[in-house]
Amino acid sequence: MDYDSLLELVKKRRSIRKLKPDPIPDEYIDKIIEVARWAPSGGNSQPWEFIVINKKELKDRIIEFINDNNQIVQKIEETREQAELKFKFGAPGFVRAPVFIILCGDPRTKDAYPVTARVVQGVSHFTSSLANCFLYMNLAATTLGLGTQWVSAIVHPYVQSLTKDLLNVPRELEFYDMMAVGYPDMEPKPRLLRDKQEIVHYNSYDRTKFRTDQQVKDFIASLR
DSSP, rough: OOOHHHHHHHHOOOBSSSSSOOOOHHHHHHHHHHHHSSSSSSOOOOOOEEEOOOOOHHHHHHHHHHHHHHHHHHHHTTOOOOOGOOOOOSSSSSTTOOOEEEEEGGGGGGGSSSSSHHHHHHHHHHHHHHHHHHHHHHHHHHHHHHHHHEEGGGGGGHHHHHHHHHHHOOTEEEEEEEEEEEEEEEEEOOOOOHHHHHHHHHSSSGGGGGGOOHHHHHEEEEHH
C-alpha cells in the first residue's frame, strides 16, 4: 500500500452511528480479526481475545444493559456546568447492527514487559496494545465496505458485569471496547480537524500556538 492509499483509508474510516440489519459474511468477521491480531503490542504480549456476537437475543440483552446504564450516565452528564458541552444520551444508533465484537484484554500478559515497564507503564502499555488492536479492527472493516461504531459503554461497571455474566467471560479478562459492525445506513458529516500548522512544533514548543482554556472549550463545543 502506498501513502496516498493509506491516507485515503484513514480519512474514509468514520464512526457510523446507524447501521443496516443486513447480515454480513462470516468471512468478513474473520478478516477483521485476522488483521487485528497483527497489531503491535507491548512485549509482543498479544493480550487480546475477541467475542463475536451475532445472536439477536444476546445483542438485545447487551443493548438493554446499555440503555439502563445510560439513564445514570445522563444524570451524571447533567452536572456539567457548561450547558454547551453536555452530551445527550438517547437510544443507541447501533441497535440494528448484525454483529457486535467485544475486544477483551488479559491483564496477566503484562508479565511480558520488563519489570520496570510493568511497574511504571504496565497500564499504559496494556491499554495502548488493545487500542492498536481496536484501530486495526476498524480499518479492516472499512476496507470491506463496512461501517463501525465504537461502543465504549460496554466497559462501564454495570454493563461489563452483566455482559460478562451473560457471555460466561472469565473474571480475569477486562473489556476494552465493543465494535458494532454492519453496512452503513447513513452518511456522516464532514469531520472537523484541527489545522496541521496549529499542532506541529519543530525542535521546541512554539508557545504562540498554546491554546487558552477558552479556546479549548470553544473547540470542544464546536464538536457537539
